[in-house]
Amino acid sequence: MTALAWLVPAALALGALGLGAFLWSLRTGQFDDLEGAAYRALEDDPPEEHPADEDRSEDASSQNDCPDKERR
Amino acid sequence: MTAEPAALRKHEGDCAPATLTLAVDDMHCGACLRSVERAALRVPGVDTARASLAAKRLTVGYDPERADEVDLIGALDRVGFAAAPLEAANQDGGDARQKYLLRRVAVAGFAAMNIMLISIAVWSGEHGDMDPALASMFRWLSALIAMPTIVYAGEPFFVSAFSALKGRRLNMDVPISLAIILATGMSLYQTMLNTDQVYFDAAVMLLFFLLVGRYLDESLRVRARGEAQNLLSLQNGIATVIDENGTQRRVAAKSLLAGDRMLVAVGERVAADGIVVGGTGQVDQSLITGETTPAPVSAGTQVYAGTLNLTHSLEMEVTAADDATLLAEISRLMLAAEQGKARYRVLADRAARVYAPAVHALGLSTFVGWMAFGASWDTALTYAIAVLIITCPCALALAVPAVQIAAASRLFKRGVMIKVPDGLERITEIDMVVFDKTGTLTLGRPQLVGGEDIADDMLASAAALASSSHHPYSRALVSAAEARLGAIQPAVDIEETPGEGLARLTSDGQERLGSATWCGATRHKDDDPLGGEVWYRRGKNEPVCFRFADILRPDARETIAKLKRRGLGVALLSGDRDAVVIRTAREVGIADALGQLKPADKIGWLEDRAREGHRVLMVGDGLNDAPALAAAHASMSPANAADISQRAADFVFQGRSLAPVVEAIDTGCRARHLAFQNFGVAAAYNALCVPFAVAGFVTPLLAAIVMSTSSILVTLNAARLAGGKRA
Numbered sequence: 001m002t003a004l005a006w007l008v009p010a011a012l013a014l015g016a017l018g019l020g021a022f023l024w025s026l027r028t029g030q031f032d033d034l035e036g037a038a039y040r041a042l043e044d045d046p047p048e049e050h051p052a053d054e055d056r057s058e059d060a061s062s063q064n065d066c067p068d069k070e071r072r
Numbered sequence: 073m074t075a076e077p078a079a080l081r082k083h084e085g086d087c088a089p090a091t092l093t094l095a096v097d098d099m100h101c102g103a104c105l106r107s108v109e110r111a112a113l114r115v116p117g118v119d120t121a122r123a124s125l126a127a128k129r130l131t132v133g134y135d136p137e138r139a140d141e142v143d144l145i146g147a148l149d150r151v152g153f154a155a156a157p158l159e160a161a162n163q164d165g166g167d168a169r170q171k172y173l174l175r176r177v178a179v180a181g182f183a184a185m186n187i188m189l190i191s192i193a194v195w196s197g198e199h200g201d202m203d204p205a206l207a208s209m210f211r212w213l214s215a216l217i218a219m220p221t222i223v224y225a226g227e228p229f230f231v232s233a234f235s236a237l238k239g240r241r242l243n244m245d246v247p248i249s250l251a252i253i254l255a256t257g258m259s260l261y262q263t264m265l266n267t268d269q270v271y272f273d274a275a276v277m278l279l280f281f282l283l284v285g286r287y288l289d290e291s292l293r294v295r296a297r298g299e300a301q302n303l304l305s306l307q308n309g310i311a312t313v314i315d316e317n318g319t320q321r322r323v324a325a326k327s328l329l330a331g332d333r334m335l336v337a338v339g340e341r342v343a344a345d346g347i348v349v350g351g352t353g354q355v356d357q358s359l360i361t362g363e364t365t366p367a368p369v370s371a372g373t374q375v376y377a378g379t380l381n382l383t384h385s386l387e388m389e390v391t392a393a394d395d396a397t398l399l400a401e402i403s404r405l406m407l408a409a410e411q412g413k414a415r416y417r418v419l420a421d422r423a424a425r426v427y428a429p430a431v432h433a434l435g436l437s438t439f440v441g442w443m444a445f446g447a448s449w450d451t452a453l454t455y456a457i458a459v460l461i462i463t464c465p466c467a468l469a470l471a472v473p474a475v476q477i478a479a480a481s482r483l484f485k486r487g488v489m490i491k492v493p494d495g496l497e498r499i500t501e502i503d504m505v506v507f508d509k510t511g512t513l514t515l516g517r518p519q520l521v522g523g524e525d526i527a528d529d530m531l532a533s534a535a536a537l538a539s540s541s542h543h544p545y546s547r548a549l550v551s552a553a554e555a556r557l558g559a560i561q562p563a564v565d566i567e568e569t570p571g572e573g574l575a576r577l578t579s580d581g582q583e584r585l586g587s588a589t590w591c592g593a594t595r596h597k598d599d600d601p602l603g604g605e606v607w608y609r610r611g612k613n614e615p616v617c618f619r620f621a622d623i624l625r626p627d628a629r630e631t632i633a634k635l636k637r638r639g640l641g642v643a644l645l646s647g648d649r650d651a652v653v654i655r656t657a658r659e660v661g662i663a664d665a666l667g668q669l670k671p672a673d674k675i676g677w678l679e680d681r682a683r684e685g686h687r688v689l690m691v692g693d694g695l696n697d698a699p700a701l702a703a704a705h706a707s708m709s710p711a712n713a714a715d716i717s718q719r720a721a722d723f724v725f726q727g728r729s730l731a732p733v734v735e736a737i738d739t740g741c742r743a744r745h746l747a748f749q750n751f752g753v754a755a756a757y758n759a760l761c762v763p764f765a766v767a768g769f770v771t772p773l774l775a776a777i778v779m780s781t782s783s784i785l786v787t788l789n790a791a792r793l794a795g796g797k798r799a
Contacts, residue, residue, distance in 0.1 A: 004206075008213065012186060019182040022174060036125035039102025 089119055090136045094144065094304035097154040099128050104153070111151045115143050127580055130155065142322045158301060170294050173287040176225040180280040183221035184273070187214045188776070191273040195773050198268060211263045211270050218272040222256050225279050228286065244424040244469065247431045251460035258457050261450070267488045269454045274461050274775040281783040282469050289473035292480050292493055299489045299724075312336075312341035314387065332390045339542025342379045346388035347372065353384030356544065358510045358622075358694070360631060366604075378695060378714050382543050402716065405699035407670055415455055418494045419747060420472040427468065438766050451768075459768040462761045462778060470783055471750035476792035479743035481794050486735050487726040488708075495722025499706040499740040501687050505733070506678070506700075507634050508692035509646035509656055512710060513628050515728060516693065518544050518604060518620040520552035528557060530616050534608040536563040537574050537585045545606045545620050546585075573606075581611030591615040629660045631730040636661075638737070641686070645674050647696050674700040693717055708733060739793070746793055750786045757782040 025031065096108055105123050108130055112121035117138030123130045132144060141157050148155040178393060190210045197207065229252070233245035255275040262269050313323050314333040328334065328344045336342050342355075354366035357379050366382055368374060375388060438459045444450035480490050507513050523531065527541075535553030538546035539562040553560050563583075567575045573586010584591050584607075591607035593615040609615040635642050644665040646653045653667030666677070678700055681688055690697070690704035695715035701707040701720040709721040718724055725732035761778050764770050 008190075011189065012217075015182055015186050016112065016427045019178060020110060022178050026171060026174060026178070033124035036102075036105050039105055039125065043106065 089133045092132050092134065092141055092144070093158045094130045094132065094141070094148075094155045095158055096123065096128055096130050096148065097302075099125060099153065101122065101125075108148060108150050108153055111133055111147045111153075112144060115139050115147045118144070127298055129158070142700055146322075148261050154189075160342035161413065167294060170287070170290050171625055173228065173283060173290055176228065176517065177280065177283045177287050179221055180225040180276060180283055183217050183225070184276045184280045187217055187273045187276055190214050191772070191776070194268075204266075207268075208266050209261075211272075214270070214272040215260055215263050218276050219255060219260075221276055222252060222279065225276075225283060226252055229279075229282065242428050242432075244428055245433075247428055247460065248278075248282060248469075250432075251275075251457065254453070255457045255461055258450075258453060262454070269772065271461065271772050271775065274772060274779060277776060277779060278461060281779065284783075285469040285473045286612075288470075288477045291478050292473065292490075295480065296490050296493055299491065329650060330390055334388045334390055336381045336386045336388060337542075338381055338383065338385055340381055342375050342377055342388070343383065343389045344373070344377050346390045347374055348386050349389050350387035351384050353386060354382045355386075356380040356382055358516060369798075376695070380544075402695060402698055405675060418472075419497055419744075420468075423468060423472075423751065424425075429458065431463045434762065434766070436465060441766075442768070455765070455768045455770075458768070458775060459762065459765040461512050461757055461775050462765045462770060468754045470786050471790075472747050474787050475747045475750065475793060478746075478790045478792075479739050483732075483736060483739050485722075486732060488732045488736050489724045489726075490722070491718075491724060492722045493532065495706055496743055498722065499689060499737055500744045502640065502689040502737070504641035504643065504681060504686045504708055506643045506645055506691045506704070507662070508694060508697045509648055509653055510622065511693040511713065512691055512697075513644070513656060513660060513730070514622045514624050516622065516712065518548045519623045520548050521619050521621050521623065523552050523556070523618070526616060526618065530559065530608065530610075532557055533563075533583065533610065534585055534616070535560045537566060537576060537583060537608075538606075539563070540566045541568070542576060545604060548620055549606065549618060578610070583611075584609045588705075589617075593617070614704060624656070624659060625730045628730050632662060634734050636735075640737075645669055645677060645700070647694070671696045671699045675703050678703050689733075689737070706733065708736060720795050742793055746790055750789055753785055753789065754782055786798050 030037075095106065096439055099105065099108060102125075105125055108123045109121045112118055112130060112132055115134075117135040118132055119135065120133035121130060122132075130148075134144075141640050145157075157610055168293055170648075190213055194202070194207050194210050224251070229245045229248050232243065233249040236246060252275050255271045255278075259270045259272050259275070311328055312320050312335040313328070314320055314335055320335060333349070334343065334346060338353075348369050348371055349646050350371065352368070352370040355369050355375060356366050357376070374391075375386075387762055435456045439452050439456035442455055443449065449457075476493060476496060480493075483490060512517055531549075531553050535550045535557075538549045541547075549559060563576055565576060569575070569586075569590070573584060573590040575585075576583045586607065588605070588607050591609040592726040593607045593609070605621045606618045606620070607615045608618065632642055642662050642664070644653065644657045644660075644662045646656075646665075646667050647669055648667055650667035653665050657663070657665030669677070674697065678688055678690070682705075687705040690707045691709070692698075692701055692707075693710050695716055697709070697715040698714065698716045698720045701709060706723075707721045708723040708725060709717045711718075711724055711726040713721070713724075722734075723736050725736070757778060761770065761774075764774070
């Protein structure tokens with residue numbers, strides 16, 4: 001019986017932890033773009049350095065290579 | 073919303089950063105996402121860029137002194153994406169409401185789980201060996217979790233019920249609030265008395281399921297609104313303004329003022345109504361009048377926004393909205409059409425109107441009945457609460473939103489966007505489909521016809537010449553050549569004679585592409601007057617004719633046949649010439665076709681049908697269709713339609729195919745069917761359980777089981793609609 005004295009608070013605390021984590025992720029925008037996040041995880045090249053302001057040229061890698069983009 | 077990815081910030085300068093949200097068209101995959109973000113980051117002065125694939129938007133943090141929205145739009149345009157700024161005023165209201173509800177769903181879910189954990193322990197020990205003191209402690213624990221949850225998570229219902237009562241109305245939130253407040257209050261009282269009629273678990277679970285329904289409903293609304301907003305923002309576009317001292321600058325079209333001088337380049341759409349002050353040429357007004365043949369313009373001609381400039385750059389003076397213009401007439405007609413249209417009441421509201429009084433009556437009569445039979449007031453009240461909890465429209469509140477969100481995601485995967493959520497209900501009631509011709513049944517862009525007869529090398533060199541021009545015939549020529557021969561190398565050193573054609577010197581003499589006279593051809597007598605033609609001549613050789621026509625969407629005939637098989641009437645209403653309209657109607661198999669209609673005639677025709685008891689689905693794209701789209705019972709327009717038409721339509725569909733029309737009707741009907749099935753499930757549960765509740769046999773355990781199973785069943789049933797893969 002005395003086990004309940006700490007089991008119940010522990011259960012509640014764990015639940016509250018999960019709730020807190022969810023509310024935190026909601027507030028920081030983790031759920032804003034569920035589709036995009038799936039692709040971001042697959043991105044394998046390192047984050048690009050912020051380009052120097054004089055460099056405005058478009059390099060080849062910036063060309064869009066989406067397979068289902070409809071060209072108009 | 074703040075510029076959230078603070079980690080991406082590169083500059084620590086003391087500039088005051090501004091944020092801007094842009095709608096970005098055609099962003100489909102991870103590669104698109106990356107190129108959009110990189111293109112934006114490459115603009116000097118841009119600190120952060122974060123694109124959202126779900127919302128098709130890009131949020132940029134930038135230094136307003138070094139960058140502006142025109143730079144960004146230009147940078148995105150260079151990598152092939154159309155973008156436009158969203159109006160900041162109405163950006164995030166719906167989003168905030170959605171998060172507000174989601175937070176409450178989370179809290180209610182947490183509370184419901186934990187209370188259930190405790191309740192199951194109490195129920196299983198009820199008539200056995202559980203220490204009464206322990207049971208009592210568990211009930212107090214439940215109360216401790218439930219009370220703050222009810223106050224926090226119940227807020228949306230209490231607020232709505234209060235405002236309904238203040239306006240002397242009854243809505244669904246009144247019995248919901250009553251059930252929750254009474255159940256919680258009564259349970260607290262019973263906990264103090266130490267009896268076992270404690271309903272904390274049922275009250276919190278009720279709240280949880282209802283909130284899920286509300287959240288789904290709101291998220292559909294937010295998505296529909298967001299997509300509509302993206303569409304409208306993207307069509308606003310950019311215009312080139314010539315200042316008094318002759319310098320040109322690019323501005324957002326919505327900031328144009330009457331009296332501004334505007335330069336419209338070849339191939340651009342006119343951004344605002346205006347009068348031509350310099351230049352002559354031809355413009356394509358098919359979006360406005362439905363007329364496919366280019367119209368000549370010169371100084372003094374009135375040109376409307378949405379007109380495509382074909383041959384020569386024009387200088388225009390922007391005019392203010394004038395009562396005499398076509399657009400003003402269209403707006404007046406639309407306003408009248410929208411006012412005349414009876415306010416459609418959504419299915420869920422109609423159900424609630426019947427249901428809410430019934431629930432109140434049932435609860436009240438249970439209480440009065442038990443009092444009359446001599447039960448104590450608290451027993452009678454407990455039974456009445458059980459009735460309220462059982463009948464509370466948990467499944468009912470989920471039934472429609474769950475189905476609608478499933479239907480919306482199904483349609484979205486197939487390229488149809490729902491702009492008005494109740495459009496899905498209205499489209500099921502139609503018995504007639506009316507099409508516009510140009511741009512709806514047809515692609516609205518000229519295509520090369522009979523190209524098979526032309527030799528490959530002729531096609532290739534004509535296309536090489538044409539690739540420097542923005543004229544729709546040139547574009548059609550190039551795309552036909554690319555489809556047959558692969559990439560075309562553009563020719564260089566081309567001379568253009570406006571209104572006539574293109575010329576270039578080669579080793580075997582002069583190459584010419586343009587009108588018949590330009591190429592020295594004698595016009596064939598049996599020429600089809602409905603299409604257009606372009607001639608090509610190399611040196612002294614015989615000139616070759618390329619013929620163009622606005623062809624039908626590839627599956628137009630098939631789609632019309634499918635609609636007819638469903639027993640729907642099909643008609644064609646167009647502003648184009650009778651001869652063209654009748655020929656098109658015959659090609660797709662429509663018997664009922666009318667041409668040369670003005671916008672008011674179209675409305676008149678629709679009103680006649682409405683008087684005969686028909687309900688019409690209008691499918692159209694032009695400015696001249698907008699009033700008819702607003703007047704029809706339900707309406708659809710393609711994604712390349714005039715913006716005022718897209719604003720009026722309930723659905724917007726993408727791509728070259730017309731199949732989305734059938735798909736939308738199908739999905740609407742299936743959604744309606746599933747919604748009624750769900751109502752059936754909910755009603756069956758009520759019919760089964762209410763007698764027990766009235767008789768006082770419902771225990772807290774039974775209430776909890778009944779409520780959750782019916783809700784889960786309804787959700788699973790709705791999910792059947794969402795299946796299927798991307799078209």
